[in-house]
Amino acid sequence: MLCVGNYHYIRTDFKAKYPSIFGFTPSKFKIQLETLSKYGEFISQPELLQKIGQPLKKNYILITFDDGLKEQYEIAKPILDEMGIPFIFFVNSWNFSNQKVSMVHKIHLLRSVLSSEIINRRTALNLSPEENLLAIKHYNYDDTDTAKLKYLLNFKLNFKQLESLIDPLFHEYFDESKVFEELYMTRDMLIDLDKNHNLGSHAHQHIPLGEFDKEIISQDLKDSQLFFNSLLGHKLDAISYPYGSFSACQKVSKIAKENKFKLGFTMERALTADLQEDSLLISRYDANDLPLGKGNLFKENKLFSKPNYRYWYENSAIYQ
Known part of the structure; x- marks a missing residue:
């Protein structure tokens, strides 16, 4: 095995x-x-x-x-x-x-300095009951609200929607070139x-x-x-x-x-x-x-x- x-x-x-x-x-x-x-x-x-x-x-x-x-x-x-x-x-x-910097890491970094509630308020989409269950199952080490937000960001929004939501926030708090040099091999x-x-x-x-x-x-x-x-x-x-x-x-x-x-x-x-x-x-x-x-x-x-x-x-x- x-x-x-x-x-x-x-x-x-x-x-x-x-x-x-x-x-x-x-x-x-x-x-x-x-x-x-x-x-x-x-x-x-x-x-x-x-x-x-x-x-x-x-x-x-x-x-x-x-x-x-x-x-x-x-x-x-x-x-x-x-x-x-x-x-x-x-x-x-x-x-x-x-x-x-990958979108997934931009999200991780933003979520370290901003509450899930602040980010969630910027989105216009909601999860269905079935998607809520999938979110909780997939992100089983997060609290419910965070799991739902992560699922929405990673699976529900298309890339253009993510860019329009995350990029302005990310560049408000972080220098992408500096993050790239520090974060990746x-x-x-x-x-x-x-x-x-x-x-x-x-x-x-x-x-x-x-x-x-x-x-x-x-x-x-x-x-x-x-x-x-x-x-x-x-x-x-x-x-x-x-x-x-x-x-x-x-x-x-x-x-x-x-x-x-x-x-x-x-x-x-x-x-x-x-x-x-x-x-x-x-x-x-x-x-x-x-x-x-x-x-x-x-x-x-x-x-x-x-x-x-x-x-x-x-x-x-x-x-x-």
Whole structure:
């Protein structure tokens, strides 16, 4: 079986006027890794590639980070290297080709200095009862109002609507060029990660790909591979789909395969029993779902006992 843990922010402290992210401190990260090591064997990207089409005869654990943040390279990587634990850092290529901050991070930063209520007042849309439930389920570590706002911003508004809402506010409080330099890895960091097979794509832009037409999905994945091929001299094998929700992943795995990706990661909270069926819809847990995390879905059971296996890939028709 395979358990994949996914992280984003890792900092010494997360103090903010309005807490907007649920990251890990270095000490908590190291303790969680030590705990996870008791349950299975850490696996690398090359080792996982070799197991495509095969049963998984051991209990494996894969550590992943999304978004290509500089703090991941500067804080998490030394801890992982010291402990001898392999990992994959998934990076959006758009940030580097455009020298811009992703909308998702603009929202995170704004929400750290402004209340959800202030931002919500600027929007003209409301969620349906069904969407409210989806929001609460997807953003299960946020309070209800924040979860609804995040869902509205990330899934309900189109990009032009988001720009007109978020960009004026963002530029009122932040210097985008300064944020870019401080927030994201450098190209040299990407090259260094690739040398040890620790690099993956997080698509080109950080958008919920499955919410768009196939042509837009295909172009986004193509642009990502073109960037990495130009930078590194080869395409990447692994991709994690931005947001990772059911709707954000629909239609995407087939197009990912067409763009030469071999491993694809969702945010379906489940274990992967084997890679004999589909290696482009591998499930992942948020790091806060895992032992010692904020939610810890495994309080009563050990990591691999009474497993909840991935289900989305079995409904393959929805991805075509």
